[in-house]
Amino acid sequence: LRSPYSGGHLEVVVGPMFSGKSEELIRRVTRAVIARQNVQVFKPALDDRYHASAVASHAGRSVQALAVRHVADIREHLSGADRLLGVDRLPLPDVVGIDEVQFFDTAVVELALELADLGVRVILAGLDLDFRAEPFGPMPQLLARAESVEKLTAICTVCGAPATRSQRLIGGQPARFDDPVVLVGAQESYEARCRVHHEVLE
Ligand code: ADP
Known part of the structure; x- marks a missing residue:
């Protein structure tokens, strides 16, 4: 072997509403936390630019998440640009999770691939289809490029x-x-x- 394995890859969890996507994201994230890995979860915000929030499943389990308006906010947060500590660059988390990823624009594809290339385990959950049963936003690109895809019903x-x-x-x-x-x-x-x-x- 010429260089050590970084572990970076992209996992996508899809399915319709109520299929347990959030539950599955929470399950994977909880296991990473138990393994003492550094985890950051994001989800789309409908109003404020940034706020502390949570990903919650219909069955009531939850994990902490940061609600953000744009993909650029995720980038900014991961690079530490929103912290006023004079730290230029924070180490990237071991795991980055994003719920409801279908609501972000296609810039999320580039971000996910970049993070995976940098050694991050990226776990994305979202609707593969919209209410018309048409492919939803960035999902086709993400599904095609993921190392692992789980389609739930x-x-x-x-x-x-x-x-x-x-x-x-x-x-x-x-x-x-x-x-x-x-x-x-x-x-x-x-x-x-x-x-x-x-x-x-x-
Ligand atoms: P998603 O993120 O895919 O919308 P959640 O993880 O939030 O799904 O919720 C899944 C949970 O919703 C199930 O475990 C079950 O308790 C509940 N549920 C409610 N309605 C349904 C349904 N029609 N089919 C399956 N699960 C349902």
């Missing part, structure tokens, strides 16, 4: 089959293909559905 709320899709409901009715992704003031909800019971109105 939920349970279809109509028939109990493995669910691979997220049904969007507006006022109890299936959403339309053209409905905006963010609807202000609408009664919106989501259910896990199988291929047969997933509905998108024209």
Whole structure:
């Protein structure tokens, strides 16, 4: 062997809503913490630029996470630029986790690959498909480039089959293909559905 193995690689966990992506991310991160590894978890923030937060699963488990607005904020945080200690560069964490990674733009692909190249174990969790069952944002690029991919399923709320899709409901009715992704003031909800019971109105 000519140089020691750095361990850097990219793991992606995908599936529809309620498939246990956050649970799986929390499981992997908790094991890394037990192994005394340095772990930093991020998730998209909807408002403030930075705030301490947590990744929580529907079943109630959680780990600490930093909510950030942009991929550049993750970069900045990892390089220590937001710390006022006169430290130029912090050592990178052993593990970087990102939940709801589908909400970041494609700059997240470059960041994930860069971190993996630098020896970081990168664990990303997110929706592979949007409510129309179309590939979601940066996910195709991430899935293609990952060393490991785990595709989880939920349970279809109509028939109990493995669910691979997220049904969007507006006022109890299936959403339309053209409905905006963010609807202000609408009664919106989501259910896990199988291929047969997933509905998108024209
Ligand atoms: P995700 O991050 O993929 O949305 P979570 O990890 O937050 O999923 O939550 C998964 C948990 O949600 C399951 O372990 C289960 O307790 C609960 N759950 C609720 N509805 C469903 C469903 N239709 N299918 C599977 N799990 C469900």
